[in-house]
Amino acid sequence: MARSPATSDVFNAVAEARRREILDVLITGEKAVGAIVDDLSMSQPQVSKHLRVLSEVGLVSCRAEGRHRLYRLEPARLRPFHEWLSRYEQAWNDRMDRVDDYLIELQRQGDPQ
Amino acid sequence: MARSPATSDVFNAVAEARRREILDVLITGEKAVGAIVDDLSMSQPQVSKHLRVLSEVGLVSCRAEGRHRLYRLEPARLRPFHEWLSRYEQAWNDRMDRVDDYLIELQRQGDPQ
């Protein structure tokens, strides 16, 4: 057997740094593909392909305006994400209560990379 | 050229469903590898490998107890995640304000998968 599907869920879509960059650019509002290409330094096909992935997952939506295609962030789709994270908030807080431990831990861990 | 590194950051570590399952299991507290193997239905080597990835990113820590190795969640490492998400909260809220639009949108979008 091999790898499981992959790019088909929000988690994987967001896992790619380039795609996060695109989402970041779209925070300010609707943008055409060309505008994104200019903002970031990526080839146009790349941007289009990444937009496709983001689109398939619903993280962005698209609207035609003349010969341009305006892509727009769909923040609602980040919800699964948010919900998943919140399940860990409690564990997080439990640790945070013991501030000393937390600080010691940060020190001990350092930056794993 | 080819794909960029990958498994080396929190986003990618969490992108894999199996790894999320492991994290879920660890929410309740420290567990040995064998216990995780039992809880989920994964082979022991798989679990060990995924734990390695999670460990390299700092999402779990490990402590030896006899011949067992107890893995523990490190929720603090989810912070980058949380911060990234919060950048989108505003965009999210802006949309939520217009409740009608939101509902219509949910309807229009359906579930992309």
Place this chain on the structure above:
DNA sequence: TTGACATATGTCGATATCGGAATATGTTGG
């Protein structure tokens, strides 16, 4: 219609990744 512009799609090579099976390392108790 034609040509210019905007975007999408297809192909390709290099590499990463997953899961499975076998095996290596490490630890404990007798």
Place this chain on the structure above:
DNA sequence: CCAACATATTCCGATATCGACATATGTCAA
């Protein structure tokens, strides 16, 4: 030391994915 157990590592084939390049599709303007 040895056997049994717990976990880690290595090797493998199958497949996904990325980025680069070339090309197809689509839309406007004259």
